Amino acid sequence: MIPWWMWGPEGSGQPLEILAAEKKRMNHPRVQLLHLDNLWFQVTGTFCNLACTHCFNGSGPNVSTFGFLAPADVERELGQAVRLGVREIFFTGGEPFLHPALLEMLEASLRVAPTTVLTNATILPEPTAARLAEIERASRYSLEIRVSLDSPEEAANDAVRGLGVFTRVLASIERLCRHGLLPLVSVVRDWPLGGEPEILARFTRLLSERAGYHRPRLKFLPVLPLGRELVRIGADHDEPFVTEEMLRGLEPDLLMCSNSRAVTDRGVWVCPLLVEMPDARLGDRLANAAPTYALGHRVCFTCYEYGTFCSNVSTAIEGAAPHAQRAPRPEP
Amino acid sequence: MRRLAIFGGIYSNHLALAAALADATCRADAVYCLGDLGAFGPSPDRVFPLLHDSDVATIQGNYDNSLALGLADCQCGYTDPRDNFFARLSYDYTFRRTSPANKVWLGALPASLHLEIEGLRVALFHGSPRKMNEFLWESTCSDAFLEYLLDFARADVLCVTHTGIKWHRALPSGRHVVNVGVLGRPENDGQTNVWYALLTLANRSLSVEFVPVAYDHHALAAEMRAERLPAEFIETILTGWWTTCLEILPHKERARGRF
Ligand code: SF4
Ligand SMILES: [Fe+2]
Numbered sequence: 230m231i232p233w234w235m236w237g238p239e240g241s242g243q244p245l246e247i248l249a250a251e252k253k254r255m256n257h258p259r260v261q262l263l264h265l266d267n268l269w270f271q272v273t274g275t276f277c278n279l280a281c282t283h284c285f286n287g288s289g290p291n292v293s294t295f296g297f298l299a300p301a302d303v304e305r306e307l308g309q310a311v312r313l314g315v316r317e318i319f320f321t322g323g324e325p326f327l328h329p330a331l332l333e334m335l336e337a338s339l340r341v342a343p344t345t346v347l348t349n350a351t352i353l354p355e356p357t358a359a360r361l362a363e364i365e366r367a368s369r370y371s372l373e374i375r376v377s378l379d380s381p382e383e384a385a386n387d388a389v390r391g392l393g394v395f396t397r398v399l400a401s402i403e404r405l406c407r408h409g410l411l412p413l414v415s416v417v418r419d420w421p422l423g424g425e426p427e428i429l430a431r432f433t434r435l436l437s438e439r440a441g442y443h444r445p446r447l448k449f450l451p452v453l454p455l456g457r458e459l460v461r462i463g464a465d466h467d468e469p470f471v472t473e474e475m476l477r478g479l480e481p482d483l484l485m486c487s488n489s490r491a492v493t494d495r496g497v498w499v500c501p502l503l504v505e506m507p508d509a510r511l512g513d514r515l516a517n518a519a520p521t522y523a524l525g526h527r528v529c530f531t532c533y534e535y536g537t538f539c540s541n542v543s544t545a546i547e548g549a550a551p552h553a554q555r556a557p558r559p560e561p
Numbered sequence: 562m563r564r565l566a567i568f569g570g571i572y573s574n575h576l577a578l579a580a581a582l583a584d585a586t587c588r589a590d591a592v593y594c595l596g597d598l599g600a601f602g603p604s605p606d607r608v609f610p611l612l613h614d615s616d617v618a619t620i621q622g623n624y625d626n627s628l629a630l631g632l633a634d635c636q637c638g639y640t641d642p643r644d645n646f647f648a649r650l651s652y653d654y655t656f657r658r659t660s661p662a663n664k665v666w667l668g669a670l671p672a673s674l675h676l677e678i679e680g681l682r683v684a685l686f687h688g689s690p691r692k693m694n695e696f697l698w699e700s701t702c703s704d705a706f707l708e709y710l711l712d713f714a715r716a717d718v719l720c721v722t723h724t725g726i727k728w729h730r731a732l733p734s735g736r737h738v739v740n741v742g743v744l745g746r747p748e749n750d751g752q753t754n755v756w757y758a759l760l761t762l763a764n765r766s767l768s769v770e771f772v773p774v775a776y777d778h779h780a781l782a783a784e785m786r787a788e789r790l791p792a793e794f795i796e797t798i799l800t801g802w803w804t805t806c807l808e809i810l811p812h813k814e815r816a817r818g819r820f
Contacts (some may be wrong), residue, residue, distance in 0.1 A: 264691075264709065308784035317701060343811070371700040371812040411816055425642055444820050446808065447641075484691065536640075541811070546737030 257311060258473040258522040263481055266316040266488035267540070268306070268515075269501040272298050272331065273323035274494055275487050279349050280381075280457075281390045283417055285528075286504060287456040288323045294505065295323075296494040300330045304337060306492050309515045311341050319539075320346040320503060326353065330361055339368035345541055350376040350401035350412070351394055358401070362408035373446070373541050374412040376402060379419070381431040389417075403440040413541060415448040416511040425449070451535045455502060475533055484532050485539050486522050490515060502528055562764075563678050564588060566712065566772075568757035569595030569622065569687065572745025573602030573655065575611060577755050580776035581744050582615045585757060588772075595722040596622025596687040598667065599655040600635065601745055601794055603784040609663050621670035622687040622723065623694040624779040627652070628659055629668030638694045641808035648789055648806065675716070680765040684716035688723040697721050697740055697755025699728035700813035707738045720758070720768055725749075725803075726814060727756050729769045737767050744774065746794075747801040749810075753778045754801075 272535075274295030277288035287294070307318070310360040318338045325331050325346050338344040375391040376398060380386040383395040405412050414436065420428055429447065452458055454468055481487055491501040496510050497518040503509035508525060512518035532538075566585030571578050571594070575601045585592050586674045594617045599605040613621055621629075623636040635652040639645050659667075672693060676683040689695035690713050696709075707730060711719055718737045726749065727742030741758035742748060748756065782795045793804040802819040803810075810818070 266706070277625065311703070311705045314705045316703055316706035341705065343701045353775075365812070369700065370703065371698075371814075373812050411812060413812075429642065444807075538634065 235414045240446040241359055242460075255273055256472075257470060257525045258476050259521045259523045260476075260484055260486045261521045262490070263487050264550075265310060265313045265490060265515075266294065267319060267485070267490075268310045268315050268317075269319045269489060269491040270303055270306070270334075271295055271322060271323055271491060271493040271501065271504060272320045272325050272334065273304065273327045274298075275323050276327055277322060277324040277349070278327065278351060279324070279376075279391045279394065281349075283379075283389060283452060284457040285453040285455040285458060285502060287344075287417075297328055298492070298494050300334055302492075302494075304335050306515055307338060307341065313515070315342055318344045319501070320340050320344070322347075324349055324352070328373050332357070333365065335361075335372065336364050336367075339364060339370055339372055343370040343372040343373075344368075347375045347415075348377070349390070349394070350374075350398045350405075353401040353404060355404060358408050358410070361405070362410055365410060370551040372409060372410075374405060375415050375541070376405075376412045377417075378432075379417055381428070381435045399436075399439045402436065402442055404493075406440060406442045411442075411446055413446045413448050415450055417452055419452065448541070450538055451531055453502065453528055453531055456505070470527060471524045471529045471533050479533075483536050484524075484529075486524070489539070490518060563590050563762050564761070565591050565593060565678075565683075565760045566687070566742050566757055567593045567595065567720050567739075567741045567760060569741055570572070570597045570725060570743025570745045571602075571608050572597060572600040572743065573608060574745045574755070574776075574781060575602070575604070575607035576776055576777040576778075576781050577744045578608050578611050581755070581757050581772075581774045582611060582617070584772065584774065585759070586615055588759060592617045592620040593685055593720075595685055595720065595741060596670070597624045597722065597743070597745070598622070598626050599628060599659060600637075600651050601790075602781065603788040603790060605659045606663055607654050610668065618674060619670055620674055620685055620687060621667065621672050621693070624652075624655070625661060625667040625670060626693060628656060629664050631656075631664075638688075638696060638810055639806060644806045644808045647793065651794070654788070654790065666688055673714075679762040681717045681762055681767060682715060683718045683720065683760075683762070684714040685720045686714065687721065689721060690714035690716075690719065694723065696712050696724050696809065697738070698724050698811050698814055699730070699740070701811045702730075702738070704730070704732055707732055708736070711736045711738065716764075718760070720760075727758065727760075727771050729771075737769070739769055742771065742819045745795055746803075749803040749814070750801060751819065752801045753799065765818075782815050 275288040275292040280289035379389045386395045436445040485500040491498040497512050498504045499509045499522040566589035598608050607699045631785050639648050647701050674685040687693050689697050720739045729739045742756040744755045754775045756771050759770045759772050778798050782798050785795050796804050
């Protein structure tokens with residue numbers, strides 16, 4: 230049997246060695262969309278009120294690489310995603326709360342599927358928090374609000390995310406909690422291996438004391454060798470490409486590209502990480518997007534290493550890659 | 562008309578299993594277990610004779626698969642260090658205390674069962690039809706996704722467990738997905754009872770009733786103490802609130818609990 234990661238595009242009836250030989254990037258293994266579990270909307274493109282030093286898509290106040298999505302386009306792609314059996318919807322950016330129609334779009338999305346919004350939580354005033362809570366209660370599906378915070382220390386956080394951001398984010402988290410929402414605080418890992426329990430304890434103390442969030446939901450993310458971060462780490466960055474060898478025996482759902490797609494104002498992309506890579510654009514819309522993608526970027530190795538870190542569950546950062554944990558139990 | 566009693570996630574809670582079987586065997590024509598016999602509770606070998614004596618048709622859960630294959634972890638799908646700490650404790654304990662013969666029996670269990678009853682195709686899986694340890698929470702499964710899973714399983718009725726919290730969805734297509742809940746620990750609602758599902762199938766239609774199971778949870782807590790299992794686990798048995806393995810919960814399910 231041909232392994233899952235070598236299947237040809239649907240209906241081609243060809244194993245991928247043959248198809249890949251026709252491509253220039255023939256060394257990169259191809260991954261097929263097995264099922265559309267997650268659909269991402271890059272709803273405000275690359276427009277953000279902040280310009281964090283590690284932003285993987287280089288968003289910022291004047292960055293117009295991608296623009297706002299029109300609500301009608303979101304609605305159309307949402308409809309198509311439902312026809313494809315989508316499980317969950319994600320809204321990202323840029324900063325999604327800069328979009329004037331975001332709350333209506335979240336509401337529409339929550340009518341058909343569980344929905345997550347990723348935010349820097351600097352523009353979440355009281356009425357927005359109250360409205361989000363209402364929208365959440367009205368749906369049978371979960372609304373996840375993923376808030377970025379990078380350090381339990383004000384100075385360290387603001388050095389990455391901007392002056393004054395720390396205080397504003399804690400105020401927003403407090404507001405969300407007061408309305409019964411439990412935001413998922415997501416932290417980009419910048420501590421050495423073994424530091425996770427201590428970081429966890431410090432975040433827990435901080436959120437409990439300053440935001441009344443006593444058992445905070447925290448999610449750790451790996452640093453991505455993309456965008457501004459790639460510029461920042463420069464020469465230190467030497468991730469290999471993912472090879473067919475690595476994919477052998479891997480759980481097929483480990484990589485986002487096997488179960489996700491991202492919609493921007495400039496078309497449909499293989500995953501939310503590669504929206505700036507021309508080769509990762511798969512079509513204008515979901516309905517005509519190509520079903521496979523050759524893993525031609527170094528960041529693919531980060532996915533291979535850390536697994537589905539884009540999803541809502543926290544990611545096992547410490548220790549080996551998830552697939553390495555399947556090793557047989559050592560003899561006692 | 563046929564009645565099926567279906568439960569999952571026994572987690573070594575032999576007292577709840579005995580109570581559920583006493584009830585289910587008088588009410589149902591057949592009894593099914595959707596896997597995860599060990600974890601969490603005391604003395605894992607005690608649940609096996611109860612299942613054998615009542616002829617319970619059992620499928621394999623991720624925990625059973627790990628024990629049988631001698632894997633390093635329970636494949637519960639936890640990723641947070643706080644969840645993993647406790648998962649590891651109970652897996653190591655359960656692994657040590659499950660007899661070799663029972664491990665072999667677990668290894669021979671099927672991953673799914675497909676029944677044809679009263680004109681309905683009923684499929685039983687542990688996590689989801691596509692993956693043994695996929696979590697199907699009520700609040701993170703769109704109707705569209707559940708329809709896809711039913712197509713995938715070629716079923717009109719899909720029954721699963723693995724998450725620990727029961728739910729039932731009747732879909733626009735007329736098909737059904739039932740998460741039957743678990744017998745091993747209460748479902749994070751402040752009640753000490755556990756649950757199983759009673760499916761009544763008649764003439765191409767289905768009705769689902771969730772049956773509360775009260776059992777001597779104080780006796781179970783005493784056994785767990787004697788086995789030196791974590792105080793956090795015992796607290797859950799005594800209070801009905803989850804204290805561990807919380808990070809995997811989606812927003813709605815998490816917000817309903819105490820922690
Ligand atoms: S970055 Fe990750 S999800 Fe995107 S194509 Fe590469 S491996 Fe797949
Ligand atoms: Fe399980």
